[in-house]
Amino acid sequence: MTAKTHSDAAPTLEMVAAKAGVSRATVSRVVNGSPKVSPEITTAVREAIEALNYVPNSAARSLASRRTQAIALVVPESTARVFNDPFFATLVQGVGLALADTEYTMSMLIESEAAFDKTRRYLLGGNVDGALVVSHHTGDHSYANVSRALPVVFGGRPLDSVESVNHTVDVDNAHGASLAAQHLIDGGRTRIATIAGPQDMPPGVDRLRGFVETLVGAGLPADAIEYGDFSPASGAIAMRRLLERDPAIDAVFAANDQMAMGAYSAIAESGRSIPGDVAVVGFDDDRYAATAVPPLTTVHQPSLEMGAEMARVLVRLIDGETVQPSTILPTSLVVRESA
Amino acid sequence: MTAKTHSDAAPTLEMVAAKAGVSRATVSRVVNGSPKVSPEITTAVREAIEALNYVPNSAARSLASRRTQAIALVVPESTARVFNDPFFATLVQGVGLALADTEYTMSMLIESEAAFDKTRRYLLGGNVDGALVVSHHTGDHSYANVSRALPVVFGGRPLDSVESVNHTVDVDNAHGASLAAQHLIDGGRTRIATIAGPQDMPPGVDRLRGFVETLVGAGLPADAIEYGDFSPASGAIAMRRLLERDPAIDAVFAANDQMAMGAYSAIAESGRSIPGDVAVVGFDDDRYAATAVPPLTTVHQPSLEMGAEMARVLVRLIDGETVQPSTILPTSLVVRESA
DNA sequence: TTGTAGGCGTTATCAT
DNA sequence: ATGATAACGCCTACAA
Numbered sequence A, B: 001m002t003a004k005t006h007s008d009a010a011p012t013l014e015m016v017a018a019k020a021g022v023s024r025a026t027v028s029r030v031v032n033g034s035p036k037v038s039p040e041i042t043t044a045v046r047e048a049i050e051a052l053n054y055v056p057n058s059a060a061r062s063l064a065s066r067r068t069q070a071i072a073l074v075v076p077e078s079t080a081r082v083f084n085d086p087f088f089a090t091l092v093q094g095v096g097l098a099l100a101d102t103e104y105t106m107s108m109l110i111e112s113e114a115a116f117d118k119t120r121r122y123l124l125g126g127n128v129d130g131a132l133v134v135s136h137h138t139g140d141h142s143y144a145n146v147s148r149a150l151p152v153v154f155g156g157r158p159l160d161s162v163e164s165v166n167h168t169v170d171v172d173n174a175h176g177a178s179l180a181a182q183h184l185i186d187g188g189r190t191r192i193a194t195i196a197g198p199q200d201m202p203p204g205v206d207r208l209r210g211f212v213e214t215l216v217g218a219g220l221p222a223d224a225i226e227y228g229d230f231s232p233a234s235g236a237i238a239m240r241r242l243l244e245r246d247p248a249i250d251a252v253f254a255a256n257d258q259m260a261m262g263a264y265s266a267i268a269e270s271g272r273s274i275p276g277d278v279a280v281v282g283f284d285d286d287r288y289a290a291t292a293v294p295p296l297t298t299v300h301q302p303s304l305e306m307g308a309e310m311a312r313v314l315v316r317l318i319d320g321e322t323v324q325p326s327t328i329l330p331t332s333l334v335v336r337e338s339a
Numbered sequence C: 001t002t003g004t005a006g007g008c009g010t011t012a013t014c015a016t
Numbered sequence D: 001a002t003g004a005t006a007a008c009g010c011c012t013a014c015a016a
Helices: A013-020 A024-031 A039-052 A058-065 A079-084 A086-100 A116-124 A143-149 A173-186 A202-217 A232-245 A257-269 A303-318 B013-020 B024-031 B039-052 B058-065 B079-084 B086-100 B116-124 B143-149 B173-186 B202-217 B232-245 B257-269 B303-318
Strands: A070-076 A105-111 A130-134 A152-155 A167-171 A192-196 A225-227 A251-254 A279-284 A297-300 A326-329 A332-334 B070-076 B105-111 B130-134 B152-155 B167-171 B192-196 B225-227 B251-254 B279-284 B297-300 B326-329 B332-334
Touching (some): A058 B058, A086 A105, A143 A152, A173 A202, A173 A297, B086 B303, B116 B143, B130 B303, B167 B303, B173 B202, B225 B232, B232 B251
Parallel strands (some): A070 A105, A130 A152, B130 B152, B192 B225, B279 B297
Antiparallel strands (some): A297 A332
């Protein structure tokens, strides 16, 4: 096989026009489904397009129309974490699902510290009609400029709630954590600990808050707290520390299922049983939850729906519609066998 | 807060030129780092750019230059699976990492059946300079057209090895499976089963092949085979069936770690112990492997490196360099406690 | 070193 | 219903 040059000049609208014996304007109309083109001509143009295997050049199209039909999904470079995170994966799916019904394409930007400016330029360079920003916990207000230039929808409330961001879609983290805590309390547990998430991430603080408030409300101490970074390994480490600090712990609420899995292993290696010796409740209801041993009781959050909702809101925004600035999706407890 | 219109006309190169008192050509040169521009003018232009907060419009830029500085990462809609797959997640990371050193942006396309044509149009519409296609198992030769129009690098060998695709980066699946099987044999196991992956996916067939060949080579029967779809749930189901068919099974090789996790739960619920009663080896060495209980012995595959290598090959291809058509990355066995 | 001018492939505004 | 003809914002010979 010979080295290809990939230079077979792509067919242009002009060529189609020539072949169909009409003007470029007409071809453009057919391509864009304008209603005012006679059936015969439409057919002729369609055939020419087919014959030439013509595909509109989107750069030219967006330059002229000032629309790109693409949106960006910006995810923080903590990619290592975020990407492996089943919750996030499902969210992306939701975005894709919602977008499948539209003509929009999603272009995902992994935002690394190094390439931050690259992301910014991409967003501001007219590459997309809008952006979806997921769980950013960058200290600065990096998206202030961006959201001034194009519609932006945030997934999860931004850390600096001071700055009133335009639109956000979030899940009721605090309430979910509260449900988890209450379930543990109702189960008769009295020494309840928690493996909290990073406190520089909204879900991390919201879940901790919901947990603490509920325990305190029930007159229980809420002092057995260790922090993890949402990874399984960090969950295991946190659990070991918890058990070391207080061997009497009889329940633990992990801020996400991955850390709960880590806790499972730490509990097992300490010779304790689940839920006999210590009950555990997670958060997310990810795909590993149901098949864990024992199946994990956890807080279900509508990740798929969240992604889809974010996409829908953004599209509406792009279309110039007015959308309520904040959407909160409900969470619920899924009781299985670990608590 | 008032509804923003997002219509604050973005600054153009022309405006920068005016403000800096030079021609557009000069601004363009500065923006593109042309060496032949006097220092003073360069500075002046830079200041104007800064002042106006100017960002080049990429549609215009790519229309004129015929380059987009973007590549597409196409992933099959089996998104549900693929996306949650830690292996895939790591691969994406690798791509991002390699790209961080370049000026290229990655735009990820989730390829759904419904939107297949959307993907094709995107690829052919001059949106990207090249494409990375991951583990596609679509029956048709959907990418024949595409790879004729622009550089494409496949991740994992394509199913139809007949069609000699230009470039692929793969992992040595068969050898990895062979290592796993041999380890089980060396451990004295005699009734070894496997939970194979889908046979319409190359990794699925290659891993099964490596496993079978090694068993047969050792004079052992290779008839205890069940298939899963790489999800934890499917692994559990397959394991149950395996144990039902032959209660004497004393070892199992799962085609990926997620299914191995599923096997763990099925083995546990059958009252057997790991590795006492049945040893298990997985494949992938994903992030859950090390913290599983017991820690999972598995085949490590360089997912990160694979993603990075794919990106590197593609960039070279785009730059017109000649690259060897096939790259095979090595796999290795990580012995932990499950076998 | 810097400026001039034409063109990249579409869309959109006017006429017709 | 269809066709000229400007833009769209930038790059790039070519000229100065």
